[in-house]
Every structure is written in structure tokens, then in C-alpha cells.
Amino acid sequence: xxxxxxxxxxxxxxxxTAENNSAAGLRDEQKIKYSRLxxxxxxxxxxxxxxxxxxxxxxxxxxxxxxVDVYRTLYFVNVLKIDMVYVTVILSLISxxxxxxxxxxxxxxxxxxxxxxKARPYIVFGAIPYFASTFLLYTGxxxxxxxxxxxxxxxxxxxxxxxxxxxxSTIYNIPRGNLLSLQTANPQDRINxxxxxxxxxxxxxxxxxxxxxxxxxxxxxxxxNLPMSVVFAALATVSCSVGAIGNIAMAIGCQERIALQxxxxxxxxxxxxxxxxxxxxxxFIANFATSWWSSGGYSWDVVTQQEIxxxxxxxxxxxxxxxAVDMPSxxxxxxxxxxxxxxxxxxxxxxxxxxxxxxxxxxxxxLPFVEHRWIMVLVYAIFYGLNGINNGPANVFEAEISxxxxxxxxxxxxxxxxxxxxxxxxxxxxxxxxxxxxxTIYLFKWSGYDPTIDMLPWSQGNKTVYQKVFFLxxxxxxxxxxxxxxxxxxYDLVGEKREKMYIALNERRALLAKEQTVNEEIxxxxxxxxxxxxx
Numbered sequence: 001x002x003x004x005x006x007x008x009x010x011x012x013x014x015x016x017t018a019e020n021n022s023a024a025g026l027r028d029e030q031k032i033k034y035s036r037l038x039x040x041x042x043x044x045x046x047x048x049x050x051x052x053x054x055x056x057x058x059x060x061x062x063x064x065x066x067x068v069d070v071y072r073t074l075y076f077v078n079v080l081k082i083d084m085v086y087v088t089v090i091l092s093l094i095s096x097x098x099x100x101x102x103x104x105x106x107x108x109x110x111x112x113x114x115x116x117x118k119a120r121p122y123i124v125f126g127a128i129p130y131f132a133s134t135f136l137l138y139t140g141x142x143x144x145x146x147x148x149x150x151x152x153x154x155x156x157x158x159x160x161x162x163x164x165x166x167x168x169s170t171i172y173n174i175p176r177g178n179l180l181s182l183q184t185a186n187p188q189d190r191i192n193x194x195x196x197x198x199x200x201x202x203x204x205x206x207x208x209x210x211x212x213x214x215x216x217x218x219x220x221x222x223x224x225n226l227p228m229s230v231v232f233a234a235l236a237t238v239s240c241s242v243g244a245i246g247n248i249a250m251a252i253g254c255q256e257r258i259a260l261q262x263x264x265x266x267x268x269x270x271x272x273x274x275x276x277x278x279x280x281x282x283x284f285i286a287n288f289a290t291s292w293w294s295s296g297g298y299s300w301d302v303v304t305q306q307e308i309x310x311x312x313x314x315x316x317x318x319x320x321x322x323x324a325v326d327m328p329s330x331x332x333x334x335x336x337x338x339x340x341x342x343x344x345x346x347x348x349x350x351x352x353x354x355x356x357x358x359x360x361x362x363x364x365x366x367l368p369f370v371e372h373r374w375i376m377v378l379v380y381a382i383f384y385g386l387n388g389i390n391n392g393p394a395n396v397f398e399a400e401i402s403x404x405x406x407x408x409x410x411x412x413x414x415x416x417x418x419x420x421x422x423x424x425x426x427x428x429x430x431x432x433x434x435x436x437x438x439x440t441i442y443l444f445k446w447s448g449y450d451p452t453i454d455m456l457p458w459s460q461g462n463k464t465v466y467q468k469v470f471f472l473x474x475x476x477x478x479x480x481x482x483x484x485x486x487x488x489x490x491y492d493l494v495g496e497k498r499e500k501m502y503i504a505l506n507e508r509r510a511l512l513a514k515e516q517t518v519n520e521e522i523x524x525x526x527x528x529x530x531x532x533x534x535x
Contacts, residue, residue, distance in 0.1 A: 016276060021261075022411060023505045026511075038503045038506035039503055039506075042502045047193065051193075051253065052193050054250040054253045057200070057250060058176070058247045059204075060246060062243060063205040064205070065131075067206075067209060067212075068138065070209075070299065071212060073299055074298070074299040075228075079141045079232060084444055091437075095436075098166050101170050102174070105174055106419025106420045107420050121251075123179065126175075127244050129164070131241075134236065134240050137161035140158070141228075141233070142230070179251075180403070182256040185509070191396055194396040195333055206323060208235065213305050216306065220306070220454045221456065259509045259512040261414055262516055270421070271417075274409075276409065276412045279493065290483050293480050296443035304469060304470060306455040306456070307469075308370060308373070308470060309373060318380040318384070320385075324388075326388040329388060330392030333392060336393045336397075344397045344494065345488055346494075352488075359481070362380060362383035362474050366380065366474070367471065447472060449465055449468075
């Protein structure tokens with residue numbers, strides 16, 4: 001009996017404890033030579049102004065396109081006029097493909113070692129086909145014509161473009177998302193870049209939101225005759241051109257300085273490294289618990305703006321407080337860091353609970369008065385404005401915690417399997433994909449909303465329908481928000497524990513860099529830091 005207990009204990013320890021070659025298991029005699037250098041790497045910024053600015057340009061380009069993507073389902077249903085059932089089926093199939101495609105690319109990415117780095121080659125060569133396929137998708141309405149919603153040509157075209165887009169999105173987005181973690185080990189560097197990305201990215205997305213709804217309203221009211229197919233094509237042309245140029249410039253101009261394990265562990269091993277990272281495991285459980293959740297898959301924000309608020313001018317007033325404080329909120333990051341004494345965990349929990357309370361207030365005060373345009377505008381302006389005050393700090397703190405969690409995997413395993421870990425998470429989430437598709441169709445029908453009616457103030461003529469629309473816009477995501485904030489209450493990678501992790505990581509990275517033939521940028525960085533240590 002005791003032998004069985006020992007076997008179980010050894011198995012559990014093998015699954016959940018640190019690997020022998022990890023920073024957590026590194027012997028003191030191996031790393032003591034680099035201890036002072038490791039401390040310096042943690043506390044010294046190494047990014048040049050160019051390397052701080054270029055990721056922000058890449059984020060500007062990406063957010064510009066994401067601003068267009070907000071209206072993707074509206075484009076499929078209202079411009080291409082494809083039936084919502086077909087759209088849901090297409091998006092479900094692409095989602096399933098994505099769950100298979102992501103882990104495959106993740107495994108390839110994790111095993112990539114080139115003289116140009118791990119992430120940069122994929123960004124350079126993946127950005128162009130990704131943005132090209134996206135451009136074709138949003139210009140398709142110009143040459144597909146005004147045929148029936150079940151026209152096979154349209155359905156095949158949309159599926160093919162989304163398939164190509166998703167393929168290259170994975171090829172370039174996984175490396176792009178991890179590039180900053182490979183550039184610097186200094187938390188302040190990463191927070192500064194995150195600040196710039198948040199600030200400049202918001203300019204891009206808000207620019208799209210400022211242009212698109214007024215054009216739709218002017219068209220629907222007959223003041224102008226500018227087909228929405230042309231509007232989508234113009235927005236796609238600008239966003240995809242800037243996207244390709246911005247992301248390629250970022251990849252070329254930013255250096256990777258983090259030394260990695262030269263020969264990664266086998267795929268069958270690294271895919272379970274999420275089990276060695278208790279923080280990633282908790283987040284995965286929270287995401288899995290809400291992965292079947294859906295808002296009904298339609299642009300309920302546009303419906304709210306055009307039909308409940310009553311058009312572009314009331315919508316402008318409703319969003320005015322948020323837009324006024326959103327970008328300036330980034331200036332509050334130092335203030336929040338001081339209030340929470342550089343504890344990213346406490347800051348993020350407080351700010352996300354703040355968001356949940358704001359959304360709950362919006363719902364509680366909005367639903368009873370959904371037929372009163374100006375009350376709705378006032379309610380939204382107040383609560384969404386409160387949400388905007390913390391937007392910059394919350395995004396930056398969350399992004400840095402996400403990077404810390406990825407760094408913890410390297411600390412525990414000696415590997416950096418940022419892509420391969422998705423094999424376990426994505427394949428399990430595949431289970432919920434059919435439920436999500438069903439939920440999307442059900443909620444759209446439950447709303448009672450008729451997308452064939454032009455988007456004009458109160459055009460549906462039904463209070464219950466608009467209450468459901470507003471709930472799908474604001475309220476349905478409250479449950480996932482609450483669930484996803486819970487793991488952060490157990491996040492203890494803060495203070496001295498966090499600093500010790502980074503020092504151990506940097507000691508191991510310095511050791512690897514000296515043992516390997518690494519690129520000149522890494523050696524130059526280490527030599528410069530060693531000189532400052534000696535001084």
C-alpha cells in the first residue's frame with residue numbers, strides 16, 4: 001500500500017514540480033557567477049526609443065483592423081446578405097480549424113531557432129498574406145454582387161477567405177504576441193511598451209468607430225448614397241496596408257535578447273507544461289468554464305447606437321465621456337502603481353471589479369428605460385465613462401501579468417513553450433465549440449431582432465426586443481468577466497517572490513548565453529550590463 005502511495009506521490013511531483021534544468025532547479029554553484037548580472041538585467045531597461053515605438057505602430061495597425069472586425073458579422077449579414085445560420089456555421093467551422101491550427105503552429109514556433117530570432121521571421125513573412133486575405137474578404141462585396149443569401153459562391157468565398165486569414169493569422173499572431181517577452185527581461189521596459197501600445201492602439205480603434213456608424217446612419221436615412229460595400233472596402237484598404245507595413249517594420253526594427261534553450265523538449269512533454277504553471281492552469285479553467293458562452297454573434301453595439309440611442313449624434317454624446325478619458329487614462333498608470341505599491345495583482349483585481357460594477361450599473365439603470373433615448377444616452381455616458389477612467393492601467397497590468405505567467409513556465413521548466421501549451425488548452429476547448437455555435441443561434445433567435453430591417457431609430461418597434469438587444473450588448477458578458485477575475489485572487493507572484501523568479505531566470509539566461517553561440521545583440525547587451533555591474 002505504501003509503495004502505491006509513493007508511486008502516486010512521485011507521479012504528482014513529476015507532473016507539477018519544477019524540471020531539473022529549470023531556473024527553479026538551478027544549483028547555486030552554477031548561477032552564482034551571474035547573480036549580480038541577473039539583478040542588473042531585471043532592473044535595467046535595454047529597449048531603445050525605436051524599439052518602444054515600433055511595437056506601438058504594430059499595435060496601431062492591428063487595432064485598426066480589429067476595429068473593422070467588430071463589424072464583421074454585420075458585413076456578412078447586411079452587406080453580403082448571407083443568412084445568419086450560414087454565417088454561424090462558417091464561423092464555427094473556422095473556430096474548429098483554429099483549434100487545430102493554433103497548436104500546430106505553436107509547436108512549430110516553439111521549435112524555431114534562427115539567427116534572426118524566434119518570432120521575427122514569422123511576423124515578417126506571415127503579415128503580408130494575412131492582411132492580403134483580409135483585404136480580399138472585405139472587398140468581396142464589390143464583385144460578388146447582390147445575390148441571394150444562400151448563394152454558394154458567397155458562402156464558399158467567405159469560408160475560403162476566412163480559412164486563409166485564420167491560417168496566416170496564427171502564423172504571425174502567436175510570434176507577434178510573444179515578441180515583447182523575447183526583447184527584454186526588464187518589467188519597466190515592458191510596461192512602457194504596453195502603455196504606448198494601449199495609447200496608440202486606442203487611437204486606431206476609436207478612429208474606426210468614429211467613422212463607421214455615422215456613415216451607416218447617413219446611408220440608412222438616405223442623406224448620402226455610399227454603398228456599405230464601398231465603406232468596408234475603403235476601411236479594409238487602409239487598415240490592411242498600414243497593418244502589413246507596421247508589423248513588418250516592428251519585426252525588422254526590434255531585437256530579441258532573451259537566450260532560450262537550444263534544443264526544446266519533446267512535443268509530448270511540453271504540451272503538458274501548463275500543469276507545472278499553476279497560474280496558467282487556473283486561467284485555463286476559468287476560460288474553459290466560459291468558453292461556451294456567447295453574445296449571439298451580432299453587432300449589438302451598432303444596433304444599440306443606431307436604434308436605441310437614435311443615431312450618430314446621440315451615440316457621440318453617449319461615448320463622449322469614455323472617449324474623453326480613455327487615452328488620458330494611461331497617465332494614471334504611475335498613480336495606480338503607487339496606490340497598489342507595484343502589486344500588479346491587486347491593481348488588476350480592483351480595476352476589473354470596477355469594470356464589472358460599471359457594467360452592472362449600466363444594465364440595472366438602462367433596461368427599465370430602454371425606450372427613452374436620452375435616459376439611455378445619459379446612463380451609458382455615466383457608466384461607460386467610469387469604465388474608461390481605468391482602461392489604460394487595467395490593460396497594461398493585465399498584459400504584464402500575462403507575460404509574468406508565461407515567464408513562470410520558463411522558470412519551472414527551462415523551456416519557453418508559449419505556443420505548444422495551446423495544444424492542451426485548445427483541444428479541450430474544442431469540446432465546447434458545438435455548444436457555443438448552438439448558443440449563438442439560439443440567442444440571436446431569442447432576441448427577436450430582424451436584421452433585414454434597416455437600422456433606424458426604434459425600427460423594430462418592440463421594447464422587449466430592444467431590452468434583449470441591450471442585454472446582449474452589455475449584460476451577457478458579466479458572468480464570464482466575474483469567472484475570469486477569480487484566478488487573480490490566488491495569484492501570488494508578487495513582490496519578493498516575483499523578483500527572485502526573474503533573477504533566477506536571468507541567471508539561467510546568462511548561463512545559456514555564455515554556453516551557446518548566440519547573436520551579437522545578446523552578447524552586446526550582456527557585456528554592457530557586465531560593465532555597469534563592475535562599475
